[in-house]
Amino acid sequence: MNIESPGAAKSLAGVLLAEVTDEELRGGDLLRQLGSLSDGAVLVFEGRVRDHNTGRAVVCLHYDAYREMADDVLREIASEALRTTGASVIAVRHRVGSLEPPDVSLLVGVAAAHRGPAYAASTYVIEELKRRLPLWKREEYSDGSSRWLGGHTPPAGGRGAERASERGVE
Amino acid sequence: MKGRFEVPVRLFGRHREAAGEPVLPVELADGATVADLKTALAQHPAFGTSLDGAAVAVNRTYRSDESLVVEGDEVAIIPPVAGG
Numbered sequence: 001m002n003i004e005s006p007g008a009a010k011s012l013a014g015v016l017l018a019e020v021t022d023e024e025l026r027g028g029d030l031l032r033q034l035g036s037l038s039d040g041a042v043l044v045f046e047g048r049v050r051d052h053n054t055g056r057a058v059v060c061l062h063y064d065a066y067r068e069m070a071d072d073v074l075r076e077i078a079s080e081a082l083r084t085t086g087a088s089v090i091a092v093r094h095r096v097g098s099l100e101p102p103d104v105s106l107l108v109g110v111a112a113a114h115r116g117p118a119y120a121a122s123t124y125v126i127e128e129l130k131r132r133l134p135l136w137k138r139e140e141y142s143d144g145s146s147r148w149l150g151g152h153t154p155p156a157g158g159r160g161a162e163r164a165s166e167r168g169v170e
Numbered sequence: 171m172k173g174r175f176e177v178p179v180r181l182f183g184r185h186r187e188a189a190g191e192p193v194l195p196v197e198l199a200d201g202a203t204v205a206d207l208k209t210a211l212a213q214h215p216a217f218g219t220s221l222d223g224a225a226v227a228v229n230r231t232y233r234s235d236e237s238l239v240v241e242g243d244e245v246a247i248i249p250p251v252a253g254g
Contacts, residue, residue, distance in 0.1 A: 047254050066182055066246055069230040094253060106254055126254060133253040134227065134246070136183035148184040151252030154225045156234035 014082065016109070017091040018075035020065045020135065025095050025104040039088055039111040041118035045126065047106030049099045057142040063096040063105065066134035070094070077128045087112040087121035094135060131155070172199045177239060179211065180246040185224070188216040198239060204228070205235035211247065223250045 016033065027046040035042040049061045078090040091109040099105055108125045112118040129135075132154040140146040178193045186192055196210050204226045211217055225232050225248040228239060232248070239245060 064183055064186075066180065066227070066248070069227060069246070072230060129253045131251070132232070133251055134182070134248050135251055135253040136249060137252050138183070148187075148249070149252045150223075151250040153223045153250050154232045154248060156225065156232045156237075 013088050015075055015078040015091070016089050017093055018071060018078045019092075020067050020070045020074070020094050020096055022095065022097045025093055025107050027104065027107055027109075030091055030093075030107050030109045034089060034091065034109050035111040036088070038113060041110075041112045041115040043110045043118045043122050045106070045108040045122050046104050047108075047126070049101045049103045049105055051101040053139060056139075058139050059100065059142050060140040061099045061105065062138040062140065062146075063094075063099065064136050064138075065094070065096045067096070069134050073133050074129065077125055077132075080128070081110075081121040081124040085112070085117040085121040085124065087117040090121055090125065092125050092129070094129070094133065096135070172201065174199050175241040177207075177241065177243060177245050179207070180244075182246065183249045184220060185217065185247055185249055188220060189214065190216070196245075202239050203235060204233050204237045204239060207239055207245065208235070220249070221247070224248060 027044040031044045051058055074092050078092050081087065081090055087110050089111040093107045095105050108122050110118045110121045131152045136148060138146050138148045174197055176195050176197050179196050180193055181189055196207060198206060198210060207226060208221055212221055227246045227248055228237060228243050230244065
């Protein structure tokens with residue numbers, strides 16, 4: 001994990017974290033890493049596994065991701081959010097593996113000078129990752145059955161080419 | 171006559187479950203596009219209509235149907251995504 005010490009946040013601007021992880025996520029931990037003296041708004045969104053969906057009792061959610069690509073997509077989305085909203089710092093972590101209610105599946109942390117950019121950046125990140133993060137979930141129900149959830153077809157030309165070539169990723 | 175090459179296609183979610191494996195080798199002709207790749211995959215009994223709504227990532231970027239696939243590319247079939 002690459003979370004910096006709170007002191008380091010004073011000089012930070014940009015994408016603090018953008019990763020898919022199998023570690024347990026805790027919003028409180030991220031909250032303590034965010035914000036400098038010039039940030040008047042600090043926001044951490046926790047996405048949690050809930051115990052029901054479309055009228056059925058959910059006992060478990062299994063998350064799977066194309067991890068090599070997903071980190072790049074998250075970083076791209078976070079960079080776009082910084083650029084378009086003027087927020088100063090963004091951190092986004094998505095968990096994979098088997099989760100149960102009320103485990104945290106997603107953290108989106110934002111620091112900004114004012115609340116407007118903070119809320120806008122947080123919303124942008126979660127809406128965009130639902131559209132294009134290569135990640136899937138299979139819901140398991142109390143009757144023992146399960147299904148992969150339908151979702152969005154990512155638009156072509158989205159993530160990655162620029163960053164992949166910058167890094168020399170093959 | 172066109173040459174042919176084999177490209178390993180990474181599978182995820184419902185596709186990996188249906189195929190029973192994480193990677194499927196697919197044979198393509200030189201000059202093949204993403205659309206040709208989908209056509210070739212659709213022949214596999216595990217897929218059928220489940221390719222509807224799927225995207226294709228080449229070298230970790232989502233590509234349109236007319237994009238080329240060449241030997242050595244990292245190719246993945248991306249079923250509809252559902253993060254959050």
